[in-house]
Amino acid sequence: MAKMNMLQAINDALDIAMATNDRVLCFGEDVGVFGGVFRATSNLQQKYGKDRCFNTPLVEQGIIGFANGLAAQGSFPVAEIQFADYIFPAFDQIVNESAKFRYRSGNLFDVGGLTIRAPYGGGIAGGLYHSQSPEAYFAHTPGLKIVVPRNPHQAKGLLLASINDPNPTLFFEPKRLYRASTGEVPEGEYELPIGEAEVLKEGTDVTVLGWGAQMEVIDKAVEMAEKEGFSCEVIDLRTILPWDVETVAESVLKTGRLVITHEAPLTGGFAGEIAATIQERCFLYLESPIARVTGIDTPFPLVLEKEHFPNHLKVYEAIRESVEF
Amino acid sequence: MTTTKSKTVYNPVFTDGAEYRIPTFKLLKQDGSLYKGGKAPDIDKEKALRIYHAMVTTRVLDERMLGAQRQGRLSFYMQCTGEEASIIGSTAALDDADMIMAQYREQGALAYRGFTIDEFMNQLFGNELDYGKGRQMPVHYGSSKLNYMTISSPLATQIPQATGYAYGQKMAGDGHCTIVYFGEGAASEGDFHAGLNMAAVHRVPAIFFCRNNGYAISTPAVEQFAADGIAPRGFGYKMDTIRVDGNDLLAVYQATEAARKLAVEENRPVLIEAMTYRLAAHSSSDDPSGYRSKDEEAVWREKDPILRMQNWLIKKKWWSESKEKELQERLRREVLETMKRAQKLPPPPLETLVTDVYDEVPPLLNAQFEKLKAHIRKYPDEYPKSAAHVQGGA
16 A cells, blocks of 8 residues: 555556556647646656657547547547546547447447546636536436546546446546545555445435545535434445446435535536436435535636535535435 | 748738649549550559449449438438549558548448448348447448448548547557548538647558548538638648549549558558549438539539549450440349348347447446336337337347
8 A cells, every 4th residue: 555645546547557558548638748737647658658648739529539549449548638628629529429439330349448537626716617527418428437536546446447447438537636635545456346336434314425526525514414413324426427326226215315416517417317316216215305415507616616616514504404304 | 849940031921822732633534545644553453343343333232222212211321423433442542451431421442342232231221130230320331340430420520530540550560551531521520620630740540531522411612611622731730642533543543552651651641632523412311403503413424433444444455345234234133132131131139229338238228228128018019120029038
């Protein structure tokens, strides 16, 4: 075990992936000798050469189109989009191409080797275009996997699993935690399962569900709630698509209450999908309405970021209201 | 750091590049003779006849299947008519192991590589033998064994993909390249810019082959771009570029053969603009009489690329009118018989609805599929294509 922050864990995962498989390539804007604007690809070009870790021209649709072609050829491209806010020029390549490549060809061709990494999320004074959480746009697209880690240990294990997964995978990294989150990370290669939520803490009164950087917010809120005597079960969804219905439903069958929180806006956010599904699955067991604590339905603001943000106080209030309903 | 070595001037000097007009490379006249100074590429009789056979197969298939669409036997169709020399001439100049990434009007390339009429029909009718499992619209062919990437409808998406595919080929060091076909309309998409710029920067063995056939559905080329076609854009990316008469099989072949050499031996991507004409409608859903004249079409009918090739073959004594008649009749018969066979085959089984979305069917999708099967069992008469399969206990 070694103590790392999330960036170091991601860099370590990329290093291991490139060392174990010479068809793994890392590319994107500024990922080359500079090592990325967040330094996630530090030293990879120096270690594996310019052919395997390189800068691309500044064109997101090109980066993903190029990555699709490479993956179809049998390589394992790990493409970086500098901020998740700038993934939209590549939306067509991801939604119409990556996601449908295997299905439309009858499995003659696929882009299973593809992984797209992108820093996401707010809380860093990033304003409209350095704060977004776009996972719900992609969750509406069969054929993709969407993974979000919450800490360095998760980041390394889930990124290695994403690179090795035989399906195109979007890996959204909570940039607010890049340096803020540190922890023990196993050395060498290991994978954490994609498609499985993780129960972080057992409880009996209410299930509190989130992913990525929001898990830190949940921890604070739950700490407050437990002091009030509310027993909270905490779940990290980890994979947005395909998501782990069983683990969440099992928990809600027990607690009878569910609070879901994400940074992205409420309307059309992934919490809506979870709420609808759990309502179907657990109707007779629900003791309060399913609560969603999310960003409000505005673009992500700069100065009033704190007001907009689904922070621990808002999550705590939702837990209290849910239990006292 | 800049890569521009530019001289300095002290007055504002604008240029639109018009001083350099890109010439068109031609070898073959319509009567089958060569232009003075031109030399035919090294194509032996066997290869020439393989090319010609693919051209006629494509034409016969297109004519018959458009008819089948008109009769309501087929939901949709798109012809390659008028562009056979561009497509087949370029494919023939490649190694059969080179990757082809096409737009949708390139069935001639498949015909050249040996895709059988059965294989065409299975896709067109989406039957149980279709490699694509009946999921895509007609004409969206694919073949892994013939190195022909499955077609998708979104225009130009295959262009940056070809750049990536070719980069993988360069890394593998297997001496192969990728050719990517697209129309002049698709070249207006952002993915064209992305793909060509990245190809030039990363030096990939790719050939960008533009079929400039004058129209994107109803939009004439003059409403597509203001410049001298697509070729000048190659300069902007510092890409080796050539314009060729797309109805001239020999010129297309020779240009592509030279392009392949640059791509594979020097990792220099190449842009080829083939000047041709879309003789048919855009698709079976389109009627060109609403936007262009019969007179204009007639001019291009005179330049038919298949007749031009046929004239060359006859001049070389490799072909004759009697052989032509025999081939046409044989192909027409084969297409008809194959169509009847393909039409009668059952559709793909119901589970192909949910397989291949991922490598494995996820639990949530599987639950949806079970629910669907129960529904079909309840209303079997409403779902004739799949009911028997579900009742059969699958």
